Amino acid sequence: xxxxxxxxYILSTIACQLAECLGEEELEMLSADLSTLGEMIxxxxxxxxxxxxx
Numbered sequence: 001x002x003x004x005x006x007x008x009y010i011l012s013t014i015a016c017q018l019a020e021c022l023g024e025e026e027l028e029m030l031s032a033d034l035s036t037l038g039e040m041i042x043x044x045x046x047x048x049x050x051x052x053x054x
Contacts, residue, residue: 019027 018030022030
């Protein structure tokens with residue numbers, strides 16, 4: 001089984017870099033937007049999977 005530690009390290013590094021460049025309000029909005037994007041992608045994949053099953 002492949003470890004996701006490298007992905008976590010990369011994401012942590014990106015988060016730290018963004019925190020140095022953006023203000024708190026901008027970070028909050030970016031976080032909310034990225035969460036929404038993740039949920040939309042998850043929904044899209046679920047619908048595609050359902051359509052493939054039919």
